[in-house]
Amino acid sequence: MSDSEIKYGLAGVVTDDTAVSKVMPEINSLTYRGYKVQDLASQCRFEEVAYLIWNKELPTQSQLSDFVAREKSERGLSDDLKNVISRFNKQAHPMDTLRTAISFLGQEDKTTEDSSPDGLYDKAIRMYAKIPEMIAADYRHKQGLSAIAPDNGLEFSENFFNMCFGEVPADEVIKCFDISMTLYAEHSFNASTFAARVIASTTSDIYSAVTGGVGALKGPLHGGANEAVMHMLKEVGEPDNAREWMLTALREKRKIMGFGHRVYRSGDSRVPTMTEAFKKMVDVIGSDEAKKYWEMSRGLDDTMVSEKGIYPNLDFPAGPAYYLMGFDIPMFTPLFVASRITGWTAHVMEQLGDNKLIRPLSNYTGSGQRDVVAMSKR
Ligand code: COA
DSSP states (O other), X not given: OOGGGSOGGGTTOOOSOOSSEEEEGGGTEEEETTEEHHHHHHHXXXXXXXXXXXXXXXXXXXXHHHHXXXXXXXXXXXXXXXXXXXXXXXXXXXXXXXHHHXXXXXXXXXXXXOOSHHHHHHHHHHHHHHHHHHHHHHHHHHTTOOOOOXXXXXXXXXXXXXXXXXXXXXXXXXXXXXXXXXXXXXXXXXXXXXXXXXXXHTTOOHHHHHHHHHHHHHSTTTTTHXXXXXXXXXXXXXXXXXXXXXXXXXXXXXXXXXXXXXXXXXXXXXXHHHHHHHHHHHHXXXXXXXXXXXXXXXXXXXXXXXXXXXXXXXXXXXXXXXXXXXXXXXXXXXXXXXXXXXXXXXXXXXXXXXXXXXXXXXXXXXXXXXXXXXXXXX
């Protein structure tokens, strides 16, 4: 088989149908169930977007109230799971602990193997409701603080901030966070979603599929890039260093985190909206440090685009925006999970709705067939 016949990294390969989202790189656009993601981010709460991703339509007021009530009723972790989190290694990366907590949740669920449409929906909402508490509890455990229980008087994003920091920030901060949740929620057959679909296609359970998705998302070439962006900004240090830092990094052929995309080649459709949210955070915080990160990121962006024609992806503005919201850098990718749980589980439902085992072929390059020589004769 020639190299040209092999689709390395499955680049450009269409492997199945999907009705969840459509990525249109030629016009830099992304829609969820037909709605432009920028419009969803500006006009909807994340809860509405989650409802849309699973139910294919935006909710009416009463459907949203029921959905929100259901999410609240699913909040809360078992004592066993809280104990497990309280015994996690404090040095472990939060993606490792979150992966373990989700897996633990799966083994607690007596209906794990129920992959009927209703069974999958129940589990999707369960994970959507409980993952924020897993992230918050692990964060506080690492800080040596006791966990804060969910507060059903608070909405999804408010409750998450409260469980992390013991307070609800200003409305503008909640809105920026909600925007990031909406933008991270779904993106067709990206690596983690595809990993989840591969696992679902074996008719394994949805918790296994999500756990696999978390593992795939952790990598710096995928979700882990939002953390790497913040480390990069810290390394650059000052806005005046940005251009020179980038030119040196490019000369050294370094991979610049937060830039480039397998599908978008002339800009990521989600970036303008998240960049606006990042700017909003800079204005809300108003500190010299916040302004410094903004100017630095402008310098890096301009230099990368003018020198290489490679555009920033969503992780580039999301990383520093999360930092300004007060999150620890290793929490950034778990925040992505709190959002992408919607997309992953919608894809698992879709995969199982018309399942075909995903099993590609490979081009063998090892030694030719040969005979085994017994140990005594080798
Ligand atoms: N920094 C420097 N060069 C980059 C780059 C980056 N972030 N992204 C792409 N390139 C260059 C590659 O070096 C390659 O150059 P070459 O043809 O001279 O070898 C060319 O652009 C094509 O890149 P390639 O890595 O083959 O594209 P891909 O489709 O396999 O990779 C990513 C896409 C996302 C993995 C890649 O852009 C990347 O690693 N980005 C940084 C990580 C990141 O931000 N990930 C989050 C994605 S949402």
